[in-house]
Amino acid sequence: MNAPMNDFHAMAKGHNVFFYYRGYVSQTMVEACAEALKLRLESAHINYPTQRRLLSSFIEMGQNVVHYSADSLTAADASENEVRFGVLTICREGEEGQFTLTCTNPVSQKIKDKLQGKLEVLATLSVDEIKSLYRKALRAEGEEDSKGGGIGLLTLARDSSNPIEFSFVESPDNPEHQMFTLSVTV
Amino acid sequence: MPHFYLPASKQTPEIDFKFDENHLSMKGESYPENAGAFYGRVMEELRAYLSSGSGRNIVVDVALRYFNSASTKLVFKFVEELDTAASNEGSIRLNWLFEEEDDMLREFGENLQEDFTSLDINLQETTY
Numbered sequence: 001m002n003a004p005m006n007d008f009h010a011m012a013k014g015h016n017v018f019f020y021y022r023g024y025v026s027q028t029m030v031e032a033c034a035e036a037l038k039l040r041l042e043s044a045h046i047n048y049p050t051q052r053r054l055l056s057s058f059i060e061m062g063q064n065v066v067h068y069s070a071d072s073l074t075a076a077d078a079s080e081n082e083v084r085f086g087v088l089t090i091c092r093e094g095e096e097g098q099f100t101l102t103c104t105n106p107v108s109q110k111i112k113d114k115l116q117g118k119l120e121v122l123a124t125l126s127v128d129e130i131k132s133l134y135r136k137a138l139r140a141e142g143e144e145d146s147k148g149g150g151i152g153l154l155t156l157a158r159d160s161s162n163p164i165e166f167s168f169v170e171s172p173d174n175p176e177h178q179m180f181t182l183s184v185t186v
Numbered sequence: 187m188p189h190f191y192l193p194a195s196k197q198t199p200e201i202d203f204k205f206d207e208n209h210l211s212m213k214g215e216s217y218p219e220n221a222g223a224f225y226g227r228v229m230e231e232l233r234a235y236l237s238s239g240s241g242r243n244i245v246v247d248v249a250l251r252y253f254n255s256a257s258t259k260l261v262f263k264f265v266e267e268l269d270t271a272a273s274n275e276g277s278i279r280l281n282w283l284f285e286e287e288d289d290m291l292r293e294f295g296e297n298l299q300e301d302f303t304s305l306d307i308n309l310q311e312t313t314y
Contacts, residue, residue, distance in 0.1 A: 027219035031196050048287035052252070059217050059254055066219065079220050135297060138262045155255040159290070 018099065019090035024073055026083045030062035033088075053159040053186040054090070054099050060156050061103035061182070062088060069105035070177050098161065100185050106177035112168050115180065119166045122157045130157050160184035187238055190231045198224055199250055205235050211247040212264075221256035225264070232264065236271040243276045244268075249283035250291075251314050265298055265305070272304035279306045286311040 012020060019037065021029075034055055041051045065086030073083040086105035093100070107115065122130070134154045157164050162185040171177035187205040194200035199214035210232070218224045246268060253261055265280065272278045282298060284291035295309045 027197070031217075035196070048285065049289055052288060052290065056252065056254070059252075063217070063219070063254060063256075079223070082219070135301075138259060151259060152255040155258070 016092050016094065016097075017089065018092045019088070021089075022087040023085065024083050025062055025065045025069075025086050025088070026081070027063070027066055030059060030066065033062070034059050037090075050099070050186055054101065057101050057156055057159055057184050057186060058088070058090070060152055061101060062086075064152060064182075065103060065105045068107065068111070070108050070111070071106050071174075098185050100183060102181060102183045104179055104181040106171050106174065107168075107180045108177065112178045112180065115166075116168065118153060119164065119182075122153060123163045123165070125157070125163075127158075130154060134158055156182070156184050159186060161186060187231075187235055192228075201228055203231055203235065205238075208242045208244045209247075210235075210244070211249070212261075213247070213249040215252045216250055216257040216261070217252070217254035218257070221254070221260055225257070225260035229260070229264065229267065232267055236267065236274075240274045241276050244278045245281070246278065247281045247283065249312065251285065262298075265302055269302035269304045277306060278304075279308060281308050281310050283310045283312045285314055 019033070021033070037058060038051070038055055041054065046054075065084055065088070066082050067084075069084035069086050071085035073085075074081065084105070086103055089102045089104075091100045091102075092098070125133070134151060137151045137154055140150070153164075165183040167181045168178040169181075171179050189205065190201065190203040192198070192201040194214040197215065197218045199212045199216050202211045202213070204210070212228075216224075248261070248265075250257075250261065268278050268280065280298075282291075282295035284295060292309065295307065298305075299307045299309070
């Protein structure tokens with residue numbers, strides 16, 4: 001194997017990378033990865049609530065990329081078979097530790113402004129406050145530009161054992177895009 | 187009304203609505219790419235059934251091992267629709283099944299019990 005690949009693998013191992021994907025994501029891919037992850041968690045005898053939260057958060061993040069990434073191979077108004085760019089990572093703190101799930105994808109400035117406001121609030125709330133907002137959101141009518149009923153971020157925040165973390169940085173490839181990163185722990 | 191049946195896929199639950207027996211069931215996992223499209227059909231069938239009669243004793247089994255956020259909202263709407271119809275029927279019993287260790291789905295079921303008091307909601311542990 002060539003040297004850069006060896007470096008890459010060594011670095012991934014050093015950072016306890018459990019899963020890593022960088023590229024275009026589709027629903028089919030989310031499903032296949034979730035299935036493989038599920039078997040891996042079962043065979044490693046990870047407790048059921050953690051398995052459940054990890055898979056739920058992974059699917060939520062994967063589908064966020066498929067629905068909302070600003071870099072799309074499919075038509076902007078498509079509602080099925082979408083393929084969009086993102087990075088999905090799962091790291092584990094040591095052999096027995098918690099899992100951190102991270103997703104990164106480009107978003108427009110407009111989406112950034114919207115997400116930032118929501119996430120800044122979510123990151124400061126207690127578990128009980130998140131649960132209460134979640135129950136309220138279940139009853140609310142869906143937001144117009146949401147494909148998930150507007151409770152995706154609340155679901156991720158609810159299942160995370162630490163407050164969700166997020167960042168926006170300038171996209172190196174497109175001056176109109178920001179790279180949005182979201183992180184949860186299960 | 188004719189029997190409404192959709193087989194399970196990896197991303198969508200089995201839908202088995204035996205209207206002539208007043209027994210409806212949803213079973214499996216739910217995270218389709220477009221949850222609105224999938225549940226649109228299911229809700230249409232449910233509404234047609236609920237408006238086709240009254241005074242019935244209806245049993246509904248919901249055994250969803252996992253559902254994503256988009257599906258959650260539609261499952262909630264499904265239960266809400268049943269709750270609204272309950273006063274018109276003899277009784278509606280909703281069996282909410284979840285894996286015994288699944289604290290989140292247990293809590294979801296408990297919240298349904300608080301939110302929808304016209305239904306007889308029965309929380310039931312199961313093993314998948």
